[in-house]
Amino acid sequence: MSAGDFTRERLNGYLSSRGCASFDLRGVFFDMDGVLFDSMPWHARTWVEVMTAHGLHFTAEDAYMNEGRTGAGTIDLIMQRECGRHACEADVREIYDEKTAAFRDLPEAPVMPGALRLVQAVADAGLSASVVTGSAQSSLMDRIDHCFNSLFRRDFMVTAFDVKTGKPDPEPYLMALHKSGLRPEQAFVVENAPLGVKAGAGAGIFVIAVNTGPLPDEVLWQAGAGLVYPSVEALADDWVRLLGLARGADA
Numbered sequence: 001m002s003a004g005d006f007t008r009e010r011l012n013g014y015l016s017s018r019g020c021a022s023f024d025l026r027g028v029f030f031d032m033d034g035v036l037f038d039s040m041p042w043h044a045r046t047w048v049e050v051m052t053a054h055g056l057h058f059t060a061e062d063a064y065m066n067e068g069r070t071g072a073g074t075i076d077l078i079m080q081r082e083c084g085r086h087a088c089e090a091d092v093r094e095i096y097d098e099k100t101a102a103f104r105d106l107p108e109a110p111v112m113p114g115a116l117r118l119v120q121a122v123a124d125a126g127l128s129a130s131v132v133t134g135s136a137q138s139s140l141m142d143r144i145d146h147c148f149n150s151l152f153r154r155d156f157m158v159t160a161f162d163v164k165t166g167k168p169d170p171e172p173y174l175m176a177l178h179k180s181g182l183r184p185e186q187a188f189v190v191e192n193a194p195l196g197v198k199a200g201a202g203a204g205i206f207v208i209a210v211n212t213g214p215l216p217d218e219v220l221w222q223a224g225a226g227l228v229y230p231s232v233e234a235l236a237d238d239w240v241r242l243l244g245l246a247r248g249a250d251a
């Protein structure tokens with residue numbers, strides 16, 4: 001099967017499963033860590049350091065598998081696994097404060113190669129671009145505006161402050177649909193993490209996964225990815241072809 005046939009089959013499969021005749025693309029929701037910024041190595045390193053300092057066994061793979069979860073959610077999960085009990089509020093505060101401080105001490109993560117080109121191509125196609133992240137950094141939008149030439153819609157942005165549960169729950173992507181006034185078949189999600197893919201797919205949106213970390217593609221397919229690209233650059237290279245197929249796709 002050719003690459004074009006495979007992509008078409010995946011797009012059409014999504015439309016059939018939703019009972020939709022066609023895509024009516026209006027916007028693309030971008031995850032931030034591991035998609036727009038190459039920040040995951042920093043997050044993984046600081047999680048491992050701080051958990052280890054607290055006597056909790058935690059690997060870089062744990063960090064990537066739990067990417068997208070809130071800090072409190074990750075700490076509680078590891079406490080249950082390693083200590084057989086839930087994390088109390090003090091555990092969460094102490095560990096998360098240390099993790100945040102360690103992350104802040106590192107240099108700012110670079111923009112992901114290909115990300116600016118992809119976001120520009122999305123805007124050039126007449127689609128809105130917005131950010132959906134579990135992060136709670138208050139200066140986030142200023143840095144995103146600065147690095148991405150103000151191409152993202154501020155009013156459509158979803159952060160940790162907008163949601164109760166967070167990924168892998170569909171809540172952040174349902175909130176993104178609500179804020180931007182779109183139906184699922186009017187958007188794409190771009191995600192790098194299994195839990196983020198699950199959240200986007202759970203909201204009924206076609207998820208394009210970019211595998212920018214060390215996990216096998218299989219975990220992204222299993223989480224519900226519509227397509228998996230080996231990098232953001234590869235997706236940027238393929239964007240015009242993909243958009244053409246989506247605009248021509250029907251169930």
Ligand code: MG
Pocket residue numbers: 031032033034035067068191192193196
């Ligand atoms: Mg991510």
